[in-house]
C-alpha cells in the first residue's frame with residue numbers, strides 16, 4: 584500500500600530524515616517511536632507532500648506520489664493528523680471536521696455518529712469555535728477531520744497528545760476495529776507505551792529509522 588524507499592529530507596541545512604525505507608501493507612499499523620526532534624514530523628509531512636523530498640520515493644498503491652501536492656495525496660485516501668492540530672480557530676467544531684469534504688471535494692464517508700461513539704463529549708462541542716476547545720478536544724477534532732472522508736491510510740503525528748485515558752482507549756479501540764477492515768496507519772509517537780498494539784515498530788533517532 585505505502586512504500587517508502589531511501590527517503591532523504593532536509594529542514595534548511597539539517598538532514599532531518601536519512602535514507603528512510605519502510606512499508607505499510609493494507610490493514611497494517613506501523614508505529615514510529617522517537618524523541619522530540621528525531622524526525623517523525625518531517626517524515627509524515629514528507630509523505631503528505633508538505634515538505635519537499637530531496638531524494639528517494641514515496642509510492643502509494645503503485646503510484647509514485649513523491650512530488651504530489653497535499654490535496655492530491657489526500658484525495659488518494661491518505662488522512663493526516665498534524666501534531667499541532669491546525670484547526671481553523673474561528674470556525675465551528677463540526678465545520679472544522681468537514682473541511683476535507685468541503686475544501687477537497689471529497690464525500691463524508693465517516694459520519695458524526697461514529698465520532699460520537701469514539702468520544703461522546705464531542706456533542707457538547709458542536710457550535711463552539713475550535714479555539715475554545717481544550718488541547719485534547721482539539722486533537723480529537725483533528726482526528727475526526729482526518730477520518731471524515733474515510734481514508735484508507737492514516738498518518739498520525741502524536742495523536743494521543745492531550746487525550747484522557749478514556750479517549751485514548753476508545754480511539755485505539757476504533758483503530759483496532761478498523762484495522763480488521765483494512766485500515767492502515769503510520770503512528771508517530773514519543774511515548775512508546777502508546778504503540779504496543781502496532782503490527783510493526785521502528786525507532787527513529789536523528790532521522791535514522793531502525794526496526795525494533
Ligand code: ATP
Nearest residue numbers: 594595597599617618619620621622623624625626
Ligand atoms: P517533535 O515531536 O519535537 O516535532 P520530531 O521527531 O517530529 O520532533 P521533526 O520536527 O521532524 O522531529 O524535526 C527533525 C529535525 O528537523 C530536528 O533536528 C528539528 O530541530 C529540525 N526541524 C524541524 N522543523 C524545522 C524547521 N521548520 N526548520 C528547521 N529545522 C527544523
